[in-house]
Structure formats: C-alpha cells, structure tokens
Amino acid sequence: MFELLGITPQGLVAQLLVGLINGSFYAILSLGLAIIFGLLNIINFSHGAQYTMGAFVAWIGLTQVGQWFGFPEFSINYWFALILVPLVMAGFGLILERTMLKRLYHLDHLYGLLLTFGLALIIEGMFRHWYGISGESYPAPELLQGVIPLESIGIILPKYRLWVVVASLVVCFSTWYVIERTKLGSYLRAGTENPKLLQAFGINVPLMISLAYAYGVGLAGFAGVLAAPIFQVNPLMGSNLIIVVFAVVVIGGMGSIMGSILTGLALGLIEGLTKVFYPEASGVVIFVIMAIVLLIRPAGLFGREK
Amino acid sequence: MKLKQITACLVAATFFGSNPAFSQTTKVSGDVVKIGVLTDLSSIYSDLAGPGAVIAAKMAIADFSKDGTVIGKKIELVSADHQNKADIAANKAREWYDKDGVDAIVELVSTNVALAVMEVAEQKNKITLVSGAGSVTITNEKCTPNNVHWAYDTYALSNGTGKAVVKQGKKNWYFITADYAFGAALEKDATAVVTANGGKVLGTSKHPFPNSDFSSYLLKAQASGADVVALANAGQDTINSVKQASEFGINKKQTVVPLLMFISDVHSLGLNAAQGMYLTEGFYWDKDDKTRAFSKRFILQHKRMPTMVQAGVYSSVLAYLNAVKKAGTDDTQAVMKVLKSANIDDGLFKGKIRADGKFEHDMYLLEVKKPSESTSPWDYYNVRAVIPAAEATQPLSLSKCKLVTNK
Numbered sequence: 001m002f003e004l005l006g007i008t009p010q011g012l013v014a015q016l017l018v019g020l021i022n023g024s025f026y027a028i029l030s031l032g033l034a035i036i037f038g039l040l041n042i043i044n045f046s047h048g049a050q051y052t053m054g055a056f057v058a059w060i061g062l063t064q065v066g067q068w069f070g071f072p073e074f075s076i077n078y079w080f081a082l083i084l085v086p087l088v089m090a091g092f093g094l095i096l097e098r099t100m101l102k103r104l105y106h107l108d109h110l111y112g113l114l115l116t117f118g119l120a121l122i123i124e125g126m127f128r129h130w131y132g133i134s135g136e137s138y139p140a141p142e143l144l145q146g147v148i149p150l151e152s153i154g155i156i157l158p159k160y161r162l163w164v165v166v167a168s169l170v171v172c173f174s175t176w177y178v179i180e181r182t183k184l185g186s187y188l189r190a191g192t193e194n195p196k197l198l199q200a201f202g203i204n205v206p207l208m209i210s211l212a213y214a215y216g217v218g219l220a221g222f223a224g225v226l227a228a229p230i231f232q233v234n235p236l237m238g239s240n241l242i243i244v245v246f247a248v249v250v251i252g253g254m255g256s257i258m259g260s261i262l263t264g265l266a267l268g269l270i271e272g273l274t275k276v277f278y279p280e281a282s283g284v285v286i287f288v289i290m291a292i293v294l295l296i297r298p299a300g301l302f303g304r305e306k
Numbered sequence: 307m308k309l310k311q312i313t314a315c316l317v318a319a320t321f322f323g324s325n326p327a328f329s330q331t332t333k334v335s336g337d338v339v340k341i342g343v344l345t346d347l348s349s350i351y352s353d354l355a356g357p358g359a360v361i362a363a364k365m366a367i368a369d370f371s372k373d374g375t376v377i378g379k380k381i382e383l384v385s386a387d388h389q390n391k392a393d394i395a396a397n398k399a400r401e402w403y404d405k406d407g408v409d410a411i412v413e414l415v416s417t418n419v420a421l422a423v424m425e426v427a428e429q430k431n432k433i434t435l436v437s438g439a440g441s442v443t444i445t446n447e448k449c450t451p452n453n454v455h456w457a458y459d460t461y462a463l464s465n466g467t468g469k470a471v472v473k474q475g476k477k478n479w480y481f482i483t484a485d486y487a488f489g490a491a492l493e494k495d496a497t498a499v500v501t502a503n504g505g506k507v508l509g510t511s512k513h514p515f516p517n518s519d520f521s522s523y524l525l526k527a528q529a530s531g532a533d534v535v536a537l538a539n540a541g542q543d544t545i546n547s548v549k550q551a552s553e554f555g556i557n558k559k560q561t562v563v564p565l566l567m568f569i570s571d572v573h574s575l576g577l578n579a580a581q582g583m584y585l586t587e588g589f590y591w592d593k594d595d596k597t598r599a600f601s602k603r604f605i606l607q608h609k610r611m612p613t614m615v616q617a618g619v620y621s622s623v624l625a626y627l628n629a630v631k632k633a634g635t636d637d638t639q640a641v642m643k644v645l646k647s648a649n650i651d652d653g654l655f656k657g658k659i660r661a662d663g664k665f666e667h668d669m670y671l672l673e674v675k676k677p678s679e680s681t682s683p684w685d686y687y688n689v690r691a692v693i694p695a696a697e698a699t700q701p702l703s704l705s706k707c708k709l710v711t712n713k
Contacts, residue, residue, distance in 0.1 A: 011526075021521070132574075133350055135574050158553045230550070232575070236516075240516060
C-alpha cells in the first residue's frame, strides 16, 4: 500500500519525525502567543521578530561579543545561550511592555496589533541593515552534531533535530503545567477572567501581566536559539514563520495553552505529510485547515466561545 | 574691423568643428548622460546585487573619466529600489526615462523585473543592461533590440555545472525546485543538459517560494537514491537547502548541486556546509590580477567581495560609457550599434555582444574549497574549468529571438 503512495513505511516514519520537529517550533511559538493573548489581550505581531532577535542574540554571543570587548577568544556558547538569550529577551519584553504596550490595554486589540507589527518591522529592518539579507551561519554544538543512522530501518536523523523536539516539548509542557496546575497559574488565569477582583485580594496584577509578557517573549527567544543551528540566522526568518504560527493559534483557539501546543505539533505533522504526497500544497495546507476550522468552530478547536 | 570679426568667426568655426567634444554637444539628450541602477536595495537579493551594484556603477564611472564626463557632458548616476516587484520597477523606469532623462537602466535583478523594464525601454527607445536576472528568456522569446544581457543566464548555469557533474559519472538526478517561473526554467534547462549527456532524472519536488524547512524534500531526494541532488532555487532557499543537506549528511553520499549560487551565499553559509559543491559563475574575484585589483578596491567600499552580478554592473556601465564616447552621442540606436560591434574586455569580462543581446563570454566552473584549503577571507573557490563562451551560450541557431529569426 505504501508503495502505491510512492513511499516506504520507513520513509513515512522519517517524514513524520521531521514534521514533528517543525511542529515543535510551531508549538513553542504559538504557546508564547497564546499566553500573551490570553493574559494581555495583545496580538503580539512582533513575536516573529522576537524569535529572529533571539537567534541573532545567540549568534552575536557566539561570534561577536568577544571581539566587541577586545577578547576575541571569549564567546557565549550554545548551552549558555539557551539560558541567557531567553533571559535577555524577557528583559527586552519587560521594557517593551512597561514603556509601550501598557498604554494600550484599554484600547481595542487592533492598536496592540499595529504597534507590535510596527515594532516587528523596525527590529527586522535593523538586523537587515547591520547584517545583510543572506544571514549568518550558526553551527550546532559539537555534542549534537552528526546524525543517528538507523539505517537498518532506513532512517537518518540529525541528532540536533531530536534535541529540538525534546527541548521544546519539555518547555511547552512545563509551561502548561505551571499555568494549569499550580497556584501561580491559577492567579494568572484568574487575572485574565477578572483582574479587578484579583487585585482586591491583594495580588499585584500589573506586575503579573508584565511578567507574563516577558515570559512570552522569552519563549520566542528560546525558539530562536533552538532554530539558529537549523536555519540561517537571517532577518526574515521570523516573518517567514509568524503567519503560519498565527494560523496555528487561530486553529487551536486564541489564548488556549494546551490548544496551541497540540495544534502546533499536529499541524507540523500534517504539513510534513503534505510535503511528501503533494509538495506544491505544503505552503497552503495550514491555511486551508484554518479556513475549515473557522467555519465549523469559530473559536478554534480548543477555544471557548465568549 | 570687419575682416577681424570674420577671421575670428572662421577660427572659431574651425576650432569647434575640429573638436569632437564640441561638435557633438547637441547629440546628448538633456545635456547629460544619465544611468539608473534599478535594483533590490532592501529585500532578498540585496546582498548579491543591491547597494553593492550601486557602488560598482560608481566605480565604473570614476574609472571611465576622472572628471565624471563623457564627450564633454556630465555623467549622472541615480539609483532606486524595485523591491523585486515588476510593477514598481516598470513605473520607476517610466518615470526615469520620461521625466528624469535617464538614458540607460542597469542591474535589474529577478527575471520578472527585468522583463517588465525591458518592455518599457523598448517602448521609449531607451537602453537596458541586465546583470542580475538570469532567465534565458531575456535574450530568447522576450529579447528586445535595446537590451544586453550581461553576466549569466540559466543556459550557462545548466551547461556549466550540469554537464560537468554528469561527465563525472553522476548520472541520476533528483531536483528540488522552487515552485515559480525561475525554478521551473532552471529545472527545464538543466534536465535538457542532463538527458542530452546520458543522465536521467529520477524525480523532482517542488517547494513553495520562499520556504525555510527543506528536510522533507531532502529525505525524499535521499530515498530516491539519486547521485545528484540538484537545487533549482535561489538565494535564501538555496542557502537553507544546502545547510540542511549537510545537517542530514546528504552531502556525504550524494552530490548536492546548487544550480544558482553566488559568492555572497557561500560567504553566509560558511565553507563547512558549502565545501565540495560545484557551481558556475561568470566572475570570481580571485581569478587573475585584474579581477583581484578590482575586487580589492571594491571591498574597501563595500566590506564584501563583489558578486558576479555586481561585477557585471561595473562592466556594463563601463562598456556603455565607452560606447557613448565612440558613438559621440547617447542616441539609443547609435550606442547599441557600437555596443554590439565592439569587442569588450575590461579585465572582468571578455567577449562580444550578439544580435539577440546576449553578452557572450567565458564562464567558470568552480568548486567550493574545504575550510582547510582556504587561506584568507573570501578565499572560497578552486577554478575547475573554463567554460568557453560558445558552450556557455545558447547557439543562435536555436534562438527564438525576433532579432535573429527575422534576419
């Protein structure tokens, strides 16, 4: 039967794994978007640019920082970047939220969208100006270089890609756990339902919201570091991805944490399969699904109608 | 008194008459020779053309004359960003030709842009000198009498790399092709070369343009068992395909062949991922003393070595100005006549312009060096073969260009 479809069972498994890897990028990015939308009601259009920025900050840490300060030998390697870059990006997010986004909460969603879209263009433009359009190369850490040759079943997988799946699943599900299963998470959820009431209980809601935005941006930065060794670190990497990620969020249900994780993974798989059986459609399949889901369940698969 | 005045007039007349710079002043439109660099200044092709192309054009003008004049008239340069959109490019071209007195437009990266501007130029009887765009269509079906295609085309790319790789005994090919006109054209040209030389195409995957993840296509290419994984795409798509092919270890068992790749792409990929690949270019900065001398001046201004496109812009602007000088006018037909009759050799490119507007010159088959072989920055290629002009250009007998078939 597989031969009829022009692919071997092993080939199919390999393709599904590859799809899962893309899915984990979708999941981690759409999770950030879902948290920000759920808690701040801001459609964070600069999420893609923040992902790009994460990749660039990692690259700068690896190749440039030492030179800037006159120590060419010094560099921030991948493992440190994995922790440091999300923190830097969260700090950047905190500043954005405090200085700009905060002023928009009482306005329509549209204002937040326009502001963050503008920010995305500025960030992208700056990197384009400084580093050109073809981008820079970021090598995978030595430990994760090479492939796992399961040639007996005909599968070759780069070690690094498997690591990406593991790392993003861990981050996604621990985020879900914190939000859905802990006290802190229950405050966060209560804050979105009824901020005034929560404030009356003596909880610092504005601080909580700022931290939530910072965390979302940190997630984008984390995804950027994960992506750097796979893709070329270039100014357009975020804008290429962000539209798909928005579709994922819409399909999963705006603001739904579990929805964004599961739909991210599932759509990665579906897209991967499309690339095998009808590659020409792989660019649009997610949007076709989005259109169908919106017709049947306007609030998304995991969303709640208001 | 009268005699004196008459003598003065006669002397003046002889003087002006005998000096070509003065006798031809009336033959320059708008009293200035104006060149427009219409390029991608901000988007996906801005590294391989873009600001570097503008610098190359400026260098050509400076090298042509110290005081920035030709036949006694000032040379002016303007530049604009076409954003890779044919409508924006055509509007700008119209504005330049009609209002601003631009005589020739150079560069024009991406085929749809080049074709749109060539059409405007033909209507307005002005000149286009294309260096960035690559489709063979430019001098074939859509050729115009006012255009020269300077640096390279898909025919040269396929015949250069394609033929060389098949001749190495790598006969079974798999294509990963960008799903738009340029990708299809490149795949078609390369397929023709592969089959003509005894090779076979085992399959092809078309990917959306632009695309970032190529792993599915690469896995399919790997499963096909082909000797060669050919990339019929460009720019960022090629860079990501090559990078991911090396990630999957595909470049170890199969040969990855990027049909179009510029030195700027290799630079940003790094030699680790790019090593061992074959590619075809019309210019390499480290080829000989002349190209090195030019490139070292260029890098001082641009911080990057010139690509084939940027070198093409330099060469085309220089040739244009020489033609204006020789024709003694900037009149389109007169200049085109000189251009098409002269032998061009500026140290970067050497050859002749044919009736269909193709600048026929040698191309080079290059192999990307291993990191250990590269001894200095930008030391990226070994020149493996020179592809003679006659082989790198579609024979006129196959041409569908109206200028050739009408003859």
